Amino acid sequence: MLRCFFIVLVSILTMSCTDTVEDPSEPQILLLGDSMMAFxxxxxxxxxxxxxxxxxxxxxxxxxxxxxLIYNLPVSGAAGMKIQSQYVAGNWEWVVMNGGGNDILFGCGxxxxxxxxxxxxSADGQxxxxxxxxxxxxxxxxxxxxTGYLRTPGINGPIESCGPIGDEMDARIAKFAETDDGVVFVSLADLVPFGDRSFHGFDLIHPSIKGSDAISALIAEAIRNERQ
Known part of the structure; x- marks a missing residue:
């Protein structure tokens, strides 16, 4: 756990995040989220x-x-620790995001x-x-x-116990997405083959370079499909 904390701390201290974004003539993509995205x-x-x-x-x-997503300290917003505060105005075609994993992991283990x-x-997703x-x-x-979160199937890692609640959260978000044509949910639950460690870093929590690439591939595919 101490090692994981150190990784998170280093990532926060070395992040690059601008406060304002110019509104370009062409629509862009804004990405919000936690370490799964930032790693x-x-x-x-x-x-x-x-x-x-x-x-x-x-x-x-x-x-x-x-x-x-649930963070009550005012400083958290200024630092982008509250995901909602990461948003900046712009000509966004898509906002790609994740969130909820840290609320579950640190909020109730x-x-x-x-x-x-x-x-x-809620259970009905609304x-x-x-x-x-x-x-x-x-x-x-x-x-x-x-997006949902990576799993560690067949690996006795620190987030393996999060699988069932992750499945339930995925199902609820998917329900919500069905009610709005402008919302797409991308599950990552089946992305990692059973027993395959190569999609995660050594901590078995955060994505490896291969994992980040695989996540981006699913997102890109979903956006391409929606653009057609």
Whole structure:
């Protein structure tokens, strides 16, 4: 756990995140989220980096390692630790985002999480912080692509116990996405083959370069399909 904390701290201290974004003539993609999105940024291999390469569209990355959706401290917003505060106005075609993993992992340890999950998103997918956040983003005119999280199937890693609640959160977000043609949910639950460690870093929590690339591939495919 100490090692994981150190990784998160280093990622926060070394992140690059601008406060303002010019409104370009061509629509762009804004990326929000936590360490799953932010990891591998220092080597130019983050999800945003790979997504930009695949789509040929500028991707502005505002994700921050350790960020949550439920965060009450005012300083968290200023630092981008609250995912909603990462948003900046712009001519966004898509807002690509994730969130909720740290709220579950640190809020209830992926154990007795019913109340925390309900606060994030209700069983019918219609109420909670996640639907409210997506609706706010949709009001800006952008479409929203929300991703789930990587799993570690067949590996006794630190987040293996989060699988069942991750499955339930995915199902609820997918329900919400079905109610709005401008929202797409991309599940990552089946991305990692059973027993394959190569999609994760040594901590078995964050994506490896291969993992970030694979995540970007699924996102790019979904956006291409929607553009057709």
């Amino acid at each position: 591998n940024r220092l080597t130019g291999n983050s999800v945003a980096d790979k997504l930009q390469d695949r789509l040929g569209t500028t991707v502005v990355d505002r994700s921050v390692s350790g960020a949550r 992926c154990g007795a999480c019913d109340r925390r999950l309900d606060r994030l998103i 109420t909670g912080v996640i639907p409210d956040t997506i609706r706010d983003l949709r009001e800006t005119g952008a479409r929203v692509l929300y």
